[in-house]
Amino acid sequence: MSRDNYLLVKLYKVGLFSAVLSAICWIIYILGATGNPDLRVMEDPETFFHAIQNARISFLMYGWGGVLGTLLVIPYLVAIYTSIKEKTPFGLIVLVISLVGIVLAMIGFMKPLTLVYLISPIGLDANPEFIKTMQIAVLVMGEVVEVGWFIGSFLVFGLGIGLFAFLALRLSIGPNWINVIGMIGGISGVIWLAIFFPFLETFGTLLRLFNILTIFIWSIGLSVALTRLKLE
Secondary structure, three states, X not given: OOHHHHHHHHHHHXXXXXXXXXXXXXHHHHHHHOOOOOHHHXXXXXXHHHHHHHOHHHHHHHHHHHHHXXXXXXXXXHHHHHHHOOOOOHHHHHHHHHHHHHHHHHHHHHHHHHHHHHHHHHHHHOOHHHHHHXXXXXXXXXXXXXXXXXXXXXXXXXHHHHHHHHHHHHOOOOOXXXXXXXXXXXXXHHHHHOOOOHHHHHHHHHHHHHHHHHHHHHHHXXXXXHHHHHHO
16 A cells, blocks of 8 residues: 555544544534523523523533534545545635634534533622623623524535535545435535524424434445545
């Protein structure tokens, strides 16, 4: 095996490993998300901050699962980009779009971690005159962060994944059915724009879970195919 092929095999193995770890992190994210209280319906500020503290584990699973799950997307997208970069110039554009989305999404996933590590302790110790103002500030900050969060999630888990799967399908990289699943998953990623198109929320939970599941299958399946291809 040539040195170049050896390095590619290593890169594809790293991509496969990161795809599996990312899937595990997304499972943790889903488990955490299902246990989070809806802070927007809590009018009493003391109840608001106590709810954050009481749901600490869920918020941490939600936040760290999202941060690490998103961060671990980078190695396998770079590996996939490497497999197509000499065949099409559009691969670099899609990679840049995805990386911008990853940065925005990771900033968004820092929100629950900030609530637990910083906001909640300050809120619980705040003076009665200040605590209501702080609650309002936290809610407003959360709404602002979520706009970037959802845009970023769409860029990477919708547009980025969908386009990478489309390019891989056109270039016959990996099994066609794997890339078709990736394209379908990318299309379902439109749900991350529901903040701008509320009618999408009719299928919100279902589409989010479908988006995550199809990305599991595509990222792991294509990474396995790339590794085997170079080993042969």
